Amino acid sequence: MQCFTIPINILKEIEKVYRSFFWGQKGDEKKVAWVALEKMHKSKREGGMGFRNMHVFNRALLAKQAWRVITNEESLMAKVLKGKYFPAKSFMEATVSPNSIYPWRSILSARDVLSKGARIVVSDGSAIRIWEDPGVPNLPNFRVTTGEARNEE
Template identity: 60%
Template sequence: MKLSFKAVDGHDKYLGLPTYIGDSKKQVFQIVQDRVWKKLKGWREKFHSQAGREVLIKSIAQAIPTYAMQCFLLPVSILDEIKKLCRNFFWGQKKDERKMSWVAWEKFYAPKSHGGLGFQDMRNLNRALLAKQAWRIMTNEDSLMSKVLKGKYFPNSSFLEAKISPNMSYTWRSILGARDVLEMGARKVVGDGTTTLIRKDPWIPSLPNFKNSTIIWG
């Protein structure tokens, strides 16, 4: 029996994300910027108060890249362009009209209790989301994701000791790129000592690699 299925050699996307990352990262992730632009472009012709524009930016425009940022370190140029689009929309720019930005956009990153608006710093958000994936690998060693990544990239070492290799995927490279976020605030629980490296793991404040701890793993 023959079925009318079309055979394909490969898939450009899977679950909305690219399956292959070439040399031009900006070209691959341009689709993320375009999605944000399409949303903002549709809103520009409508009347919105500045408070309304704030809600749209937070709930939709800055949320669109979040899915991709959980898996990939997006190019800085893409993140900066998204920031520019959100900034122009917030100040009420329409079409090619340019309006004055009365406050530096970076000041809006602060919470409202500190005089800001609570907008996301896209670069920091990207690294935080990738650090969250790194945390899952460290703390859920029995998960399928952790087992696959450990078997492929660091079979004989811990995650914090995993080395960068030329044949690694861009997803793994992105996660390793956010590893320092964990190292800045991680503390090892000694427990029975079987998994603790006395001179390497940050477990006592007198060691050189111990930093202000905010998270704990066993």
């Protein structure tokens, strides 16, 4: 699950198996679902059952691999992927080519998970792109806007 985007129908089948097991369902026998699937997916702290939403879990594992490529540039995986798929760009700017292997396309599909939560760290400020990089938590989309754009919103 951490290398491939699993098709939704397979993830639904996995959820069906654990729901059947939890509710004691055998074969085509129909049982009453005493607990909603949404409650099963909530953490125990939130009053749920702590079961994983398989689609969200798959995306999280792929995002973890993407994070490893970004943060551990000296790893063999990061070097191979960078050399083959994005030699002159950053990971977040990489594109999918028609000859990309499925694991690479899967990891790239989780970039949006990272972009929703990733922020830049300012060191000496030389690499900051103030208009493009997300980084200011109290601004819309974490981006700096001009006074004119702010007035339009």
